[in-house]
Amino acid sequence: MAISASLFAVTIDCPDPVRLARFYQGLLGGQLRSASADFVVLATGHGTRLDFQRVANHRPSPWPDPAAPRRLHLDFSVDDLDRAERHLLGLGAVLASYQPGGQRFRVLLDPAGHPFCIATAAAAGVPDQELAADPPMTSSEPR
Structure with missing residues (x-):
């Protein structure tokens, strides 16, 4: 409920x-x-x-370290990936060495080391298939 x-x-x-x-x-x-x-x-x-x-004990999340726990990250929709990337690099972001998104999105690290993504409108869209009302959870998924 x-x-x-x-x-x-x-x-x-x-x-x-x-x-x-x-x-x-x-x-x-x-x-x-x-x-x-x-x-x-x-x-x-x-x-x-x-x-x-x-x-006081902040440590940046390692990206992309499969052994490190994943944490929350932010995703932002932008009109132009290249222009947004240049702007963010000028503000102090760093382009992550691993880029799994091709031309759909880019992973950057903010000045504190948090990974975040900028995405095209297509990549930022909501998937069109609705999730079942109560999907089964696997034992590795949090409830």
Whole structure:
């Protein structure tokens, strides 16, 4: 049974919230809000905000290390992959050495080392096949 809930923010752990928030502001626009240098909110006006939280023990996720646990990553739809890539590299992103998406999407690392993707509209589209109401879960999938 679903409850009444809506996603209002995604919080990203990092060593320097102000720096990382400014990076994503360069991609998305919006306003930065903060109560301290340890927690910064990027409000873009698109409904869901990005929050940046300082953590002392931050370590970038290794990409692509199949032995490392996968964590959440962000995907952004862009009009022009090449232009967006150049813009993001200028803001401080790094192009990941492994690129599984061909011309559909690119993997970059933000200034704190988090992998994220930029994708064409076709790659960002919602799959057209609806998932069954209660698909069977395998033992390796979290519930």
